[in-house]
Amino acid sequence: MNSIAHNIEQILREISDAAEKSGRKPDDIKLMAVSKTKPMEMLLEAYEAGMRLFGENRVQEGVEKRKELPSDAEIELIGHLQSNKVKQAVGTFTCIQSVDSLKIAEKINKRAGDLEIVQDVLLELKTAEQDEAKTGFSHIDDFFSAFEQIVAMENIRIRGMMTIAPFVSDESLVRNSFRFCRENFEKAERLFSLKDFDTLSMGMSGDFKIAIEEGATLVRVGSSIFGTRY
Numbered sequence: 001m002n003s004i005a006h007n008i009e010q011i012l013r014e015i016s017d018a019a020e021k022s023g024r025k026p027d028d029i030k031l032m033a034v035s036k037t038k039p040m041e042m043l044l045e046a047y048e049a050g051m052r053l054f055g056e057n058r059v060q061e062g063v064e065k066r067k068e069l070p071s072d073a074e075i076e077l078i079g080h081l082q083s084n085k086v087k088q089a090v091g092t093f094t095c096i097q098s099v100d101s102l103k104i105a106e107k108i109n110k111r112a113g114d115l116e117i118v119q120d121v122l123l124e125l126k127t128a129e130q131d132e133a134k135t136g137f138s139h140i141d142d143f144f145s146a147f148e149q150i151v152a153m154e155n156i157r158i159r160g161m162m163t164i165a166p167f168v169s170d171e172s173l174v175r176n177s178f179r180f181c182r183e184n185f186e187k188a189e190r191l192f193s194l195k196d197f198d199t200l201s202m203g204m205s206g207d208f209k210i211a212i213e214e215g216a217t218l219v220r221v222g223s224s225i226f227g228t229r230y
């Protein structure tokens with residue numbers, strides 16, 4: 001077995017263990033292979049090993065990789081989306097996980113309308129205090145007021161929420177960040193009763209077990225599958 005296949009198997013086992021430990025079903029948690037910066041051959045190895053869900057953080061790279069991946073594989077955008085990339089992003093990515101302003105949602109909705117499609121998105125919540133994680137709605141009131149308006153957009157379907165925990169060694173800060181996101185996910189469920197609002201995207205290589213304990217339904221794992229990025 002090649003090492004990518006081996007790593008995927010290992011992560012899937014760890015996901016299962018973390019799920020069972022917290023009384024959840026392993027099948028309720030999806031694994032995304034975050035393939036940003038990695039060459040196409042590595043994505044295809046992961047595909048051969050059974051991976052069908054990939055995450056990219058740059059629009060252009062995602063567009064190129066989309067062309068070369070088999071059609072039953074999906075790529076989602078997990079990096080910040082700039083206005084001038086909306087045109088390329090809509091329709092390329094199965095889901096845009098990084099919607100963090102009303103303005104960008106309006107642009108996505110417009111473009112999706114032009115293409116006559118409905119674009120799946122997640123709304124990204126900023127839950128880390130420190131500066132390096134600048135993306136995501138940073139005020140919960142803004143988040144809910146944007147949510148209310150995005151819900152009404154015809155060519156967008158809100159599938160759930162995404163967050164990035166702080167990069168710190170203090171586990172309780174990481175856990176608090178995931179918990180804050182989950183609590184607001186549940187609040188949004190109650191407020192809007194949306195059909196298909198089923199995705200809570202939380203957790204990366206270093207913290208996905210904590211994320212699963214806190215309710216993640218999708219974990220985004222890069223370096224533990226493909227190796228360190230340089």
Ligand SMILES: *Cc1c(COP(=O)(O)O)cnc(C)c1O
Nearest residue numbers: 034057078204205220221222223
């Ligand atoms: C890069 C990235 C990941 C994966 O990070 P790893 O630590 O390599 O697992 C997950 N989510 C987002 C938003 C990322 O940018």
